[in-house]
Amino acid sequence: MKLAYFNEQGKFWCWAEDQTPGPNDVNISAEIDENHALWRYNYNTETDSVEIYQPTLNTAEAEAQLEIDLAAEAAEEE
Amino acid sequence: MTSLSTLFGGGSSGGADPLQEGLPVVALYGGDFNQNWDVRLHKVHSGELVGSPWAAITNSTASYAHGQSHIQMFGYNGDHGNLSNQFSSQGYTNYQHFTQSLYQNDHYPYALFGSCSSEGRLGMHSFHTSDYYEKVYRRINVISKKGRRPRRQFNIANGVFTETNFNSNYGLKSSVDLSSTYFTPQGLPTSSSQNYGSACYNQNTKTLAVYYSSSNSTNTGRVYMFRSTLDLMDEATCPTTKDFCDAATINYITTGNVSNWGFNSLNYNLNMMLGDNDHVIFNARNSSSNRLFIEDCSSTSNVTTAAAQPESERSEGNTTSYGPEQGLMYRARMQMSWDGEWVMMYSPYYYYGSGLSAYVISVKNPRKMSYVNITQTSGGGALLPSGRSGFKYLNGLNTDSQPVQSWSLDLSSTGHDHTTNFVYAPPNYTATNSMTNVANWTGTLQNSLGNYAFQYPGYWYSTSYPRFMTVNHWKVEGNYQV
Numbered sequence: 039m040k041l042a043y044f045n046e047q048g049k050f051w052c053w054a055e056d057q058t059p060g061p062n063d064v065n066i067s068a069e070i071d072e073n074h075a076l077w078r079y080n081y082n083t084e085t086d087s088v089e090i091y092q093p094t095l096n097t098a099e100a101e102a103q104l105e106i107d108l109a110a111e112a113a114e115e116e
Numbered sequence: 117m118t119s120l121s122t123l124f125g126g127g128s129s130g131g132a133d134p135l136q137e138g139l140p141v142v143a144l145y146g147g148d149f150n151q152n153w154d155v156r157l158h159k160v161h162s163g164e165l166v167g168s169p170w171a172a173i174t175n176s177t178a179s180y181a182h183g184q185s186h187i188q189m190f191g192y193n194g195d196h197g198n199l200s201n202q203f204s205s206q207g208y209t210n211y212q213h214f215t216q217s218l219y220q221n222d223h224y225p226y227a228l229f230g231s232c233s234s235e236g237r238l239g240m241h242s243f244h245t246s247d248y249y250e251k252v253y254r255r256i257n258v259i260s261k262k263g264r265r266p267r268r269q270f271n272i273a274n275g276v277f278t279e280t281n282f283n284s285n286y287g288l289k290s291s292v293d294l295s296s297t298y299f300t301p302q303g304l305p306t307s308s309s310q311n312y313g314s315a316c317y318n319q320n321t322k323t324l325a326v327y328y329s330s331s332n333s334t335n336t337g338r339v340y341m342f343r344s345t346l347d348l349m350d351e352a353t354c355p356t357t358k359d360f361c362d363a364a365t366i367n368y369i370t371t372g373n374v375s376n377w378g379f380n381s382l383n384y385n386l387n388m389m390l391g392d393n394d395h396v397i398f399n400a401r402n403s404s405s406n407r408l409f410i411e412d413c414s415s416t417s418n419v420t421t422a423a424a425q426p427e428s429e430r431s432e433g434n435t436t437s438y439g440p441e442q443g444l445m446y447r448a449r450m451q452m453s454w455d456g457e458w459v460m461m462y463s464p465y466y467y468y469g470s471g472l473s474a475y476v477i478s479v480k481n482p483r484k485m486s487y488v489n490i491t492q493t494s495g496g497g498a499l500l501p502s503g504r505s506g507f508k509y510l511n512g513l514n515t516d517s518q519p520v521q522s523w524s525l526d527l528s529s530t531g532h533d534h535t536t537n538f539v540y541a542p543p544n545y546t547a548t549n550s551m552t553n554v555a556n557w558t559g560t561l562q563n564s565l566g567n568y569a570f571q572y573p574g575y576w577y578s579t580s581y582p583r584f585m586t587v588n589h590w591k592v593e594g595n596y597q598v
Contacts, residue, residue, distance in 0.1 A: 046564040046565075049491050049563065051489075051563055057554055060553065062548075077466060097436065098436075108202050109201065111202075
């Protein structure tokens with residue numbers, strides 16, 4: 039696990055070991071598993087916790103699931 | 117008396133470059149692409165709409181066109197770009213999606229799949245032919261003077277340096293064999309002659325840097341510096357590639373480990389930038405890894421032994437992604453700020469065109485550098501010059517009930533001294549915010565996406581994924597350009 043900073047949208051910004059936010063920067067941090075692809079992480083500011091997209095899947099399976107979810111989302115909105 | 121600079125679009129201030137354009141403009145096109153679609157031109161930095169609407173509206177095919185132009189490829193039922201499905205991991209052959217890819221736009225004044233006039237006349241290539249992507253196969257990068265973009269297309273194809281018709285892989289205008297005409301007669305060593313566009317011309321210094329590896333599958337090589345008295349971009353004084361080289365002094369700098377994997381794996385393709393001080397940036401995108409190297413190539417005599425390591429390097433990991441090894445349409449690209457003082461060397465974060473993995477680098481002193489990473493996996497987007505000295509990433513996410521999201525960076529207050537921190541205007545500016553900074557070379561810029569409804573309104577209250585295309589001439593409005 040490694041300490042990471044997130045941006046206002048809850049997306050990964052940078053690792054804490056590389057730099058620390060300045061006084062005017064967004065300061066949201068959490069420990070995450072560096073072995074997961076960074077796009078799978080989202081910091082939920084309402085629950086103050088990190089969510090990982092499809093945590094039980096490996097990267098390739100998560101990518102395949104993302105395609106399915108996007109297609110379903112588009113079909114639903116039409 | 118009206119000055120020439122005003123006549124040719126240079127504005128009213130004295131001494132303006134007659135070839136200088138106004139501040140950057142982007143074509144934003146979208147809609148649900150089922151019944152309603154639209155084209156708008158925006159100033160990139162402010163979002164102001166420019167141009168005049170003139171398109172007709174018709175219901176003859178249940179396709180309602182609005183805005184500034186007719187787009188022949190997006191008419192009836194969205195034949196070539198159905199926006200109801202979101203781009204994510206698709207490649208260049210997917211005509212339903214790939215117009216959203218980050219690869220569509222770079223520092224040249226046209227897009228991979230089309231071009232758009234200053235009046236908003238937007239044309240797309242046929243997706244059934246191949247030249248739309250081959251035009252970027254061996255095209256070189258160009259550092260232009262302030263307010264200019266490349267208006268000629270030069271290519272490096274192995275040992276041959278060519279000019280082709282603009283926006284084309286075809287239509288040869290001139291060529292010269294660098295090896296037999298210059299390297300061999302001047303006793304300059306050559307080993308591997310393979311090169312797919314790994315070069316950069318700097319118009320400020322009239323210098324061309326070309327990279328050749330020492331042999332296949334090696335990470336050592338040489339940068340050949342052509343320091344000419346002619347400007348390669350000036351067709352009046354430099355009509356052919358040979359004219360440029362004949363007027364140049366040539367020497368080489370031996371380099372070591374500037375691709376880190378062995379050049380063969382990258383198909384001889386490095387994304388290069390030649391700084392004003394003759395420091396050369398090498399950007400290598402291979403799978404999920406995005407690397408940056410810098411070498412001092414300012415010596416005017418041959419450097420025969422490589423330093424053990426580059427002057428400096430940085431590596432950033434991304435997710436499942438591809439580079440030139442999967443096809444040269446996926447080569448990393450360069451974008452340049454309007455003032456010509458900054459570039460971004462970039463490639464997508466995810467697969468073939470979503471998100472952003474980019475180094476922001478000073479042209480005056482390439483040792484001044486920082487990095488930004490936008491971890492989007494869908495929607496695509498565009499990285500564009502914004503205002504006088506900045507960039508904007510426009511995100512292609514669904515604009516149903518929300519404006520186009522963007523990341524912006526202004527570098528007006530960022531100095532070029534690499535011994536000081538990288539000061540910048542953060543993308544998430546609010547009224548209580550101020551300039552911020554990160555360490556030079558190792559720092560990572562904030563990557564928040566703004567949601568400025570005034571700047572880039574969305575399209576309709578229905579599923580809609582916006583597309584972006586650079587405009588081939590940025591009109592001068594008022595005194596914007598100086």
